[in-house]
Amino acid sequence: MTSHISVVVVDDDPLVRAGLRLILGGAPEVEVVADAGDGAEGVEVVRRERPDVVLMDIRMPRTDGIEATRIVSQSENPPRVIVLTTFDTDDMVLQALRAGAAGFLLKDTPPDRLVAAVRAAASGEPTLSPSVMHQLIAQVSRGGAAGPDGSERHTARRRMSALTDREREVAAVLARGRSNAEIAAELFMSVPTVKTHVSRILDKLGAANRVQAAIAIHDAGSP
Structure with a gap:
């Protein structure tokens, strides 16, 4: 288990960013070191902060989450990217996984599961449930x-x-x-x-x- 987990949150909704900061702030070993309002800004923030985990929204202005994930994942020692979505459109999720995302979460994921997913990602563990993996593979x-x-x-x-x-x-x-x-x-x-x-x-x-x-x-x- 990583003793300290740094996280960057990338989402164009300031309320979502604030909510994620609040949720993750309750875990003593997790620190949200920065956030960004779109994919282009997110790429720059990730390059500067070099976090362990990135929570990345899919649909954002300028650069969307899929392209931002692709850029971030091609960097040296890339962070683990978990894409966030309010919908379960398989094609969008699969595009994000193809771009290098380590997993995905729905935005209404309960706080305890969100924190657990961040911990799992930081430890190199899967952040997709077996049932979801089966559906996506199909x-x-x-x-x-x-x-x-x-x-x-x-x-x-x-x-x-x-x-x-x-x-x-x-x-x-x-x-x-x-x-x-x-x-x-x-x-x-x-x-x-x-x-x-x-x-x-x-x-x-x-x-x-x-x-x-x-x-x-x-x-x-x-x-």
Whole structure:
């Protein structure tokens, strides 16, 4: 667990920013070091403050949260970005995850869960529930999200080439939204072995969670 967690809040609604400051201020190890009112300002603030976690609204003027997330995630030692939304539009969330977000939260998330999500993100843990991950992976499989551009496809294919044959088999099943137990049953493997393979797949694909891995697999045109 990170002993001190610095956070930047990026949202165009000053009331939302104030509310998030108030909520996170109740956690002794969490400090909101700065906030910003749009994506462009948010990028500058993140570069200056170098926080551990960024809470990023999706829809904002000038630079939206998806583009801001992409810029921030390409920086050296990037923070963990959690996108905030008042809606559950799968395509928007998937675009944010493809841009590098580590997870997402609805703006009406209860305070205790919000603080827990920030702690989890700072520790490198997933900030997407298994049920949400399954839904989003299914959306990717149906082709409902905006597809990758040439650069994204090239990067995904390069990373996929680093997988072993067995890891590719596991990745193909993971990309269909299957759990570790389901992967184990389909490929006649033990669950601990599957967990090891999944961990290596996430690392090689540069993915923070199973949704990002599924996106990368589909971006590469595989399976």
